Amino acid sequence: MISGADDAITRDGKALILAYDHGIEHGPVDFEPNPATADPERVFDLATHDAVTALAVGKGVAESYYPSYEDDVALLAKLNGTSNLWMGEPDSAVNWSVDHAADLGADAIGFTLYGGSNNEVEMAEEFRDAQEGAREHDMGVVMWSYPRGQGLKNDTSPDTIAYAARLGLELGADVVKVKYPGSGEAMAKAARMAGPTKVVMSGGSKTNDVAFLETVAAALDGGAEGLAVGRNVFQRENPGEILDALEALMFEGATVEEALTY
Template identity: 35%
Template sequence: MTPIVKAILDKYEGTSPAVKANLARILMQGHLGGTGKLVILPVDQGFEHGPARSFAVNPAAYDPHYHYQLAIDAGLSAYAAPLGMLEAGADSFAGQIPTILKVNSSNSWATSIDQAVTASVGDALRLGCAAIGFTIYPGSDQIFEQMEEIRALREEAEAAGLATVIWSYPRGGNLSKDGELALDVGAYAAHMAALLGAHIIKTKLPTDHIEQKEAKPLYKDGDFASQAARVRHMVQASFAGRRINVFSGGATKGEDAVFQDARDIRDGGGQGSIIGRNTFQRPREEALAMLARIIRIYKGEE
């Protein structure tokens, strides 16, 4: 273990040695192992958007083995997916990369802003996962039920020695569309995930919009024009950096934008990227080259 990783783990007071060992598995894996930075491949988009919208542009990606192999060959920190995706390659790739079982999911036809619990802590243990992953929607009318669900699952995961990753995506309620990516709302979402006991927090990169009327006076003197400054505030909201905060890659975008996001996350003190569609929807060699460059950026090599 490197001094950087030890310093990160030391911030997780009250956390069991077993959970810290699984966090260390992720932090010490791949080309960024030991640096304190992470790049994670998430492939839960089949649930969220359907198979054609997720994989038709790169048909090889219909095969769950494709994603395991991509994450391993790219030297990533972990691979996150729903139950069926992980089961479909669990034997072939056992022990080759830490996995995160996404235990709740939605679909694009639903009218409520919610997700169903689709897997268990027992499934995560059976598959040798390092962590469970769970999405909450701060702002949704279902948020209180989601908070109760992750409270119970997180308690069970902690007892079993598994880490908890919370995807915290503001949506619904009185939030405007711009408000979903507002800086004050994103910081609130990151803080809420930390308060719920997340060991790793996944949020979206925020804009400089301030949504809450009550929050506007508190932000008026700050300079949040740069994305790196906004990332720095998200890290501040994550218990002043005492919790790992990684940022979503979002919808498919141009390579230059992906690389700039990585630079801004690095410069703002974020711990890394959890990037799916921007990699697996590209041809394999192109995705590997993109991920290699992202890793170099996080290493400070460019």
């Protein structure tokens, strides 16, 4: 990690990354709970909320929409991604180059690594090229560290998530995004393993306000420095309200109860 490399995608050292690569990763089914969010413009508008420190999107969406938002949104270029139509061992195609992302004005790159997959070696080598390219362009590096594949039995156990977080440090990420390991204590272990690399919690499938905010609060108490969230924001009927609550919780020191009233 290079100190300050993540400044453009953090606020007070913390990250609230709005993830919107679901059109690739899961397909249109993720837009069904709130059909308007199939329109990327809706989500770019949400990303202008003060709580959001960066918006993670794939190349095509960035090319079509980011030019209208470049003054108001920090762009996290999600370089690799694979559709749910792919049935093979976990893998992720590199869909755009670091240079192209830099030309578009990206502030940081995002890259998925499936540790434990049969494709881990190739993915780590692709990550190396992307990470070093990002350094040349002074862009931050965010790793989606999702162990899965082959014989992996539990991809969210505390030990697996601690290992996932450590891979972020070892491979040179500024921010490593991991699934919630089930408790604040387990998140603390992951944060300890990541050293100076910031650990952020992955949002997961949509839950109710209280359950979601309590999980975020536990992760923050455990040492996570934010979250990268998609469905738990854009699938809500009023996504702006949960962003208000997250802003209170993450940046204004509110409790979950207080945040719910924002």
